[in-house]
Amino acid sequence: MSICEVRNLCKEYPGFKLKDVSFTLEPGTITGFIGRNGAGKTTTLKSMLGHVHPSRGEVYYFGLPCAGNENLIKQRISYSTGTVNYYPKKKLKELIAVTRRFYANWDDAACAAYLKLFELDPEKAPCELSEGMKVKCNLMLALSHRAELLILDEPTSGLDPFSRDELTELFTFLKTRGAAILFSTHITSDLDKCADSIVYIRSGRLVLAAEKSEFRARLGLPGETLEQTMLRLEKEARNEAYSV
Amino acid sequence: MKHILYKETRLSALKLSYVFVASALLSLVPAYPILLGGFFTSLGIFYSFQAMRENRDIGYSLLLPVSKADIVKGKFAFVLLLEGASFIIMTIVTALRMSVLKDAAVYRENPLMGANLVFLGWALVMFGLFNLCFVRGFFKTAYYIGKPFVYFCVCAGAVILLAEALWHVPGLGALNAFGTDHIALQCGALAAGGAAFALMTYASLRRSVYTFEHTDL
Numbered sequence A: 001m002s003i004c005e006v007r008n009l010c011k012e013y014p015g016f017k018l019k020d021v022s023f024t025l026e027p028g029t030i031t032g033f034i035g036r037n038g039a040g041k042t043t044t045l046k047s048m049l050g051h052v053h054p055s056r057g058e059v060y061y062f063g064l065p066c067a068g069n070e071n072l073i074k075q076r077i078s079y080s081t082g083t084v085n086y087y088p089k090k091k092l093k094e095l096i097a098v099t100r101r102f103y104a105n106w107d108d109a110a111c112a113a114y115l116k117l118f119e120l121d122p123e124k125a126p127c128e129l130s131e132g133m134k135v136k137c138n139l140m141l142a143l144s145h146r147a148e149l150l151i152l153d154e155p156t157s158g159l160d161p162f163s164r165d166e167l168t169e170l171f172t173f174l175k176t177r178g179a180a181i182l183f184s185t186h187i188t189s190d191l192d193k194c195a196d197s198i199v200y201i202r203s204g205r206l207v208l209a210a211e212k213s214e215f216r217a218r219l220g221l222p223g224e225t226l227e228q229t230m231l232r233l234e235k236e237a238r239n240e241a242y243s244v
Numbered sequence B: 001m002k003h004i005l006y007k008e009t010r011l012s013a014l015k016l017s018y019v020f021v022a023s024a025l026l027s028l029v030p031a032y033p034i035l036l037g038g039f040f041t042s043l044g045i046f047y048s049f050q051a052m053r054e055n056r057d058i059g060y061s062l063l064l065p066v067s068k069a070d071i072v073k074g075k076f077a078f079v080l081l082l083e084g085a086s087f088i089i090m091t092i093v094t095a096l097r098m099s100v101l102k103d104a105a106v107y108r109e110n111p112l113m114g115a116n117l118v119f120l121g122w123a124l125v126m127f128g129l130f131n132l133c134f135v136r137g138f139f140k141t142a143y144y145i146g147k148p149f150v151y152f153c154v155c156a157g158a159v160i161l162l163a164e165a166l167w168h169v170p171g172l173g174a175l176n177a178f179g180t181d182h183i184a185l186q187c188g189a190l191a192a193g194g195a196a197f198a199l200m201t202y203a204s205l206r207r208s209v210y211t212f213e214h215t216d217l
Helices: A041-049 A070-074 A092-102 A108-117 A131-143 A161-176 A188-194 A212-219 A226-243 B002-012 B015-028 B036-054 B057-063 B068-098 B117-141 B146-166 B183-213
Strands: A004-013 A016-025 A030-034 A056-061 A077-080 A149-153 A180-184 A197-202 A205-211
Touching (some): A030 A041, A030 A226, A077 A131, A161 A180, A197 A212, B002 B036, B002 B057, B002 B068, B015 B036
Parallel strands (some): A030 A197, A149 A180
């Protein structure tokens, strides 16, 4: 059974339409979510979680529809919007003390381990952390309740190359434990390293959702990296739009 | 719900809001428009909503394993907690003014509304209006707080004026009864205030849950 199944997700804003986005996330896989700025990545992620109200479409987690099962589903998944951008003046230990109460499977030992791994000081407040450390702080909260699915919106933005490498290694470790990870990113080299599948979106429409090898076979040229493939496809789409 | 209320009190609430609850003690002050105590309690709650918005509390709450409806209910629980605390203080002060202090000259010669059960009824109307105008207004966008608070201020001002003026109308002087005089009328006014509060709060909660559910965040 898929951990998450997105079926024909649509969202209409004035001037932007997300149209019929469908893909699945399997246990123990890392899926990269790519597309240009404004392509609809964040809208898709927010629609998947009910933060924005989809015009149409369905999202299932663990076989359960998201609508009406939010509490149950959110116990088993985690969503992170890049950096910690809430309660900038509260100490991390206060944020942890409040957050942990909401999760039935919160793991204090894992929380302590991730604090140590990410070198986060619980006496510090988010406003005292660098952008990269804020990302790690969000991840620490997400990982401490042993989420089976991590949905991460640009988790590697703002991180130095070493921290990004650490993070992709962590994703690979979590994958071996059976967790599924969906993360949007503009740094496609991270996906070259760790992703199993790619979901590529352009102007609100799904271009392709496939395993990385299939993605390369169908859209890539021999010897191309993901970034080169994406750049070429975007340029082709732009040129096509101009020619019309 | 207890976890959400814990979050509200531990993270979201400003300590200033709790201080403002003490403004319910203004109902002890003679020659003062004592309904302002209820207004100041509401103002204190407003400050917490302002801080909550600056701290992106809604964004944080959405990450937690709670539904959008529970987020709204949590905010209402926090508001009701502070309004309840304020109302209890007002009730104690009113009980004092209706019993041991009922013949005190400073209250007998008070040109403004005295503290009795009618006053408590008006205080409940004030809180109900806060829930209806401000809290419901906030959840229309889960962001803007200015316009809903201005609406509340206008309504609160009208209620204070009405409450202070009504007992001067010939035949309605009993609304400013001392002690247990006209107790049936006083009880009726309190019950009417309670019913108005319950109705406004319930309508506000239902509407807020609906609008927040359909708001894109």
